[in-house]
Amino acid sequence: MTPFHFTPGSLPLLVSIPHAGTQLTPEVDAGLSEAARGLPDTDWHIPLLFDFVRDLGASVLIGHYSRFVIDLNRPPDNQPLYATATTGLFPETLFNGSPTFAPGSTPTAAQRAGYLADIWQPYHQQIQQELARLKAEHGYALLFDAHSIASEIPRLFEGRLPDLNIGTNDGKSCRAEVTQGLEAVCAAQSDYSWVVNGRFKGGYITRAYGQPAENIQAVQLELAQLNYMDETPPFAWRQERASALQKVLKPLVQRFIACGHIA
Numbered sequence: 001m002t003p004f005h006f007t008p009g010s011l012p013l014l015v016s017i018p019h020a021g022t023q024l025t026p027e028v029d030a031g032l033s034e035a036a037r038g039l040p041d042t043d044w045h046i047p048l049l050f051d052f053v054r055d056l057g058a059s060v061l062i063g064h065y066s067r068f069v070i071d072l073n074r075p076p077d078n079q080p081l082y083a084t085a086t087t088g089l090f091p092e093t094l095f096n097g098s099p100t101f102a103p104g105s106t107p108t109a110a111q112r113a114g115y116l117a118d119i120w121q122p123y124h125q126q127i128q129q130e131l132a133r134l135k136a137e138h139g140y141a142l143l144f145d146a147h148s149i150a151s152e153i154p155r156l157f158e159g160r161l162p163d164l165n166i167g168t169n170d171g172k173s174c175r176a177e178v179t180q181g182l183e184a185v186c187a188a189q190s191d192y193s194w195v196v197n198g199r200f201k202g203g204y205i206t207r208a209y210g211q212p213a214e215n216i217q218a219v220q221l222e223l224a225q226l227n228y229m230d231e232t233p234p235f236a237w238r239q240e241r242a243s244a245l246q247k248v249l250k251p252l253v254q255r256f257i258a259c260g261h262i263a
């Protein structure tokens with residue numbers, strides 16, 4: 001199994017989808033707890049939901065492996081992403097706090113070092129290569145990191161998550177004009193609640209690669225899953241809800257493209 005699927009586009013935009021993967025290594029497959037077996041914390045169906053970006057001309061990078069093998073949106077040194085409850089590079093617990101692995105079945109340090117070298121590094125090398133190519137061809141690059149999560153996870157956040165959660169690392173991962181452009185798209189509709197730099201401010205990918213001074217603008221979008229799928233197993237895709245949501249997602253991506261050009 002290759003660690004990712006990549007398709008180049010014609011625009012200066014890379015869409016990264018690190019958490020939709022469901023592939024497991026043999027050790028992780030054998031070791032998952034009963035609660036983890038259905039891969040509950042996957043960013044389900046995100047490649048399908050964002051399939052329209054290919055027609056727009058974006059490059060698309062999709063991770064193949066489950067975050068239960070290794071989390072592509074965490075730093076390689078496994079420093080915590082948030083001061084509040086979070087999950088790490090090799091999640092020991094599910095979002096709800098129950099163990100990811102059956103007792104004594106956690107992968108070994110050597111196996112995990114292999115996941116870092118064979119799964120995490122290639123994904124990040126591909127991001128770096130593609131951003132460099134986009135900058136060389138267009139003079140600037142845009143990175144859109146696409147995610148989703150269940151709308152209610154008491155251990156991670158209080159109450160129900162806003163529908164659209166835009167993260168710019170508190171304004172550090174893109175120019176202010178980009179954030180303002182995305183806010184304007186959100187404010188122009190009333191079907192979905194939204195927040196900028198709320199509970200989700202952007203993970204490692206947004207923070208590491210968003211360098212507005214270098215003409216690389218990065219944003220993360222964390223979507224509440226109930227707007228396009230069932231949040232309980234088997235996590236079915238809901239076409240009607242997804243089509244409605246895409247009517248906001250497409251203008252968001254288009255505005256990102258329009259606002260992201262060189263200042």
Ligand SMILES: [Zn+2]
Binds near residue numbers: 019148
């Ligand atoms: Zn995610």
